[in-house]
Amino acid sequence: MRKSILALASIAVFGLVGPAAAQSPIVIKFSHVVAPNTPKGMAADKFKELAEKYTDGKVKVEVYPNSQLFKDKEELDALKLGAVQMLAPSISKFGPAGVKEFEVFDLPYILPDIAALRKVTNGPVGAKLFKLLDSKGMTGLAYWDNGFKIMSANKKLIAPEDYKGLKFRIQSSKVLDAQFRALGAIPQVLAFSEVYQALQTGVVDGQENTPSNMYTQKMHEVQKYTTVTNHGYIGYAVIVNKQFWDGIPADVRAQLDKAMKEATEFGNSQSQKENAEALEEMKKSGKTEIITLTPEQNLAMRKAMAPVYDDVGGRVGKALIEEFIKESGGGPTK
Numbered sequence: 001m002r003k004s005i006l007a008l009a010s011i012a013v014f015g016l017v018g019p020a021a022a023q024s025p026i027v028i029k030f031s032h033v034v035a036p037n038t039p040k041g042m043a044a045d046k047f048k049e050l051a052e053k054y055t056d057g058k059v060k061v062e063v064y065p066n067s068q069l070f071k072d073k074e075e076l077d078a079l080k081l082g083a084v085q086m087l088a089p090s091i092s093k094f095g096p097a098g099v100k101e102f103e104v105f106d107l108p109y110i111l112p113d114i115a116a117l118r119k120v121t122n123g124p125v126g127a128k129l130f131k132l133l134d135s136k137g138m139t140g141l142a143y144w145d146n147g148f149k150i151m152s153a154n155k156k157l158i159a160p161e162d163y164k165g166l167k168f169r170i171q172s173s174k175v176l177d178a179q180f181r182a183l184g185a186i187p188q189v190l191a192f193s194e195v196y197q198a199l200q201t202g203v204v205d206g207q208e209n210t211p212s213n214m215y216t217q218k219m220h221e222v223q224k225y226t227t228v229t230n231h232g233y234i235g236y237a238v239i240v241n242k243q244f245w246d247g248i249p250a251d252v253r254a255q256l257d258k259a260m261k262e263a264t265e266f267g268n269s270q271s272q273k274e275n276a277e278a279l280e281e282m283k284k285s286g287k288t289e290i291i292t293l294t295p296e297q298n299l300a301m302r303k304a305m306a307p308v309y310d311d312v313g314g315r316v317g318k319a320l321i322e323e324f325i326k327e328s329g330g331g332p333t334k
Contacts, residue, residue, distance in 0.1 A: 104316050
């Protein structure tokens, strides 16, 4: 597969030699791995629409959804090599890619609500994290939401001890691994596309995800109980090939920044709407019992996961975690 990436990169490299303005129009290949009717897919299409409008056709954006060009594990290499110019990968992917500081977003209960999330992503902490991508040949443009995570299993999940011995599917993240070990559960890394079947066949007992992800993938049909914990966040970072981006004339880049800002606001509002609707539809289906924790039960969960902060502090950076908490007002027992 790497050979195909290299072959495409050898063709694309001409777009990276000298100013991007040498192309007429400037072509931005935007690859992502989800369907067009998801918040990320809709935001990508909105960016295309606005970018072409605001630049008066000087830029053409080609959007490739559903892993048409590259799969999850290939896309970051493809971006670095210039085979594509823009991606919106899950934030959790940056840890395995060598920028482990991004795993601060995976810490349980570090983001209490949407307002706190915006304060972080639109402020100095979000900018500092994006700056770390420069040395990897990437430039960060925006943070896009998927939403806050809830828990599900075929057993009621109310107290921390309810998780003991259960196998939970996770994304590849050292922080998420530590989170479930703190609860006495057994974390298992699986691709998103494999989760439904793994739940259906009992390969794993439970999972954490946003309501929209659960509902669209029909996970609620094979999980008897769903607990609204809102304990963690799933989001994406829109990134571009740094060499390509720096080669775009400043006036054109300013219009693209404007398009990205508006597409981000659109996509993030869609995310909130779809998660609320998905949770309501799961309730109506009657196929999974929706559980809401009492304040006391919620605090017990927070306390059980608090050791994760110390466990991964050396990896993510204790100073960064403290700065993040100061900005977000979150934390394990807040």
